[in-house]
Amino acid sequence: MPTAGTTEHLRKQRGSPAIEPIVMRVPDACRYLGIGRSTLYVLIGKGEIEVIKMGSATLVITASLRSLVERLRSPNAQQASSTV
Numbered sequence: 001m002p003t004a005g006t007t008e009h010l011r012k013q014r015g016s017p018a019i020e021p022i023v024m025r026v027p028d029a030c031r032y033l034g035i036g037r038s039t040l041y042v043l044i045g046k047g048e049i050e051v052i053k054m055g056s057a058t059l060v061i062t063a064s065l066r067s068l069v070e071r072l073r074s075p076n077a078q079q080a081s082s083t084v
Contacts, residue, residue: 023052023059032065043068 024032029049030040040060043049050064 021062023061026058026060029060029065032062033069 026037026040030037033040035043040049044051044060048064048068050061052059052061
């Protein structure tokens with residue numbers, strides 16, 4: 001049984017799955033995809049990636065990043081990758 005001085009409760013939490021954010025900032029989205037900032041903005045401009053504005057922050061919808069990757073993995077990926 002854990003006492004106030006132990007960290008057993010923290011060890012149990014490490015086994016739980018990480019929560020994926022709904023949105024992320026532009027630098028995080030770039031790291032997530034492994035692309036540069038300008039490439040991300042090109043994809044945003046083409047409508048390939050969905051963003052929202054919250055104040056002055058541009059927030060990238062995580063689901064749209066996953067969707068982009070899935071579209072590029074599809075059998076028609078050769079055609080889609082030529083548009084990026």
